[in-house]
Amino acid sequence: xxxxxxxxxxxxxxxxxxxxxxxxxxxxxxxxxxxxxxxxxxxxxxxxxxxxxxxxxxxxxxxxxxxxxxxxxxxxxxxxxxxxxxxxxxxxxxxxxxxxxxxxxxxxxxxxxxxxxxxxxxxxxxxxxxxxxxxxxxxxxxxxxxxxxxxxxxxxxxxxxxxxxxxxxxxx
Numbered sequence: 001x002x003x004x005x006x007x008x009x010x011x012x013x014x015x016x017x018x019x020x021x022x023x024x025x026x027x028x029x030x031x032x033x034x035x036x037x038x039x040x041x042x043x044x045x046x047x048x049x050x051x052x053x054x055x056x057x058x059x060x061x062x063x064x065x066x067x068x069x070x071x072x073x074x075x076x077x078x079x080x081x082x083x084x085x086x087x088x089x090x091x092x093x094x095x096x097x098x099x100x101x102x103x104x105x106x107x108x109x110x111x112x113x114x115x116x117x118x119x120x121x122x123x124x125x126x127x128x129x130x131x132x133x134x135x136x137x138x139x140x141x142x143x144x145x146x147x148x149x150x151x152x153x154x155x156x157x158x159x160x161x162x163x164x165x166x167x168x169x170x171x172x
Contacts, residue, residue: 025051027151029065031078035129035136039063039107039167040078045158046166050151057146058125060084060098063153063166066127066144068136076150079137083126085146091115091139096128107167108132115139125149 031044040046040063048065058064062081068074083089083098090097094110097103097117111132120126124143129135138144153166 025049026154027065028157029076029078029150029153032075034134035131036063036078036080037131037134039080039130040153040156041162043159044156044162046078046153047155047157048151049154052152052154053149058084058149058152061168063168064125064127064144065150065153067148067150069142069145069148072148077127077136078153079127079129079135079144081125082128082138083120083143085120085122085124087120087126088117089115089120089126089138090117111139113139123147 027048027050029046029048031040031042031046033042046065058081060081060083063078064081065076065078068077082096082103087098088100090100091111092114094112095102096105096111108130109132111128113133118126118141120143123146125146126138126143128137128139132139156162156164156166
């Protein structure tokens with residue numbers, strides 16, 4: 001009886017520890033709307049790696065999940081990191097420029113708007129939806145504070161035809 005009680009207690013403790021570790025490092029997020037088309041689709045479910053930025057900072061091209069700075073109580077947004085802290089970003093003639101260099105963005109259609117050159121503040125990130133012309137993102141004159149970032153999109157888990165790693169494009 002004593003052994004059985006000990007085994008049950010150990011199992012419960014290990015389960016609680018595993019659950020807490022999972023909660024601290026992984027989250028499921030749902031893509032809402034078409035702002036990340038064609039890379040991600042409305043209703044698609046992603047596993048978000050909340051530990052990805054414990055020891056590293058987001059990189060250009062990462063798809064991140066974050067609390068929107070203009071409405072922190074809203075559902076988290078999913079967007080692509082375009083500009084890093086200290087970078088300058090400008091959008092003109094359908095081309096996104098980072099530090100005066102044009103970006104090759106094969107995953108999106110060109111934006112049909114302009115955005116004047118802006119320096120990204122320290123500890124902030126400039127993000128855009130892949131559907132440039134249908135996205136509430138940094139071209140609306142806001143950036144994402146580092147503390148608002150939940151994590152990095154990691155795996156697509158639903159629907160089954162979309163299973164696999166979240167799309168990543170390196171932006172130098």
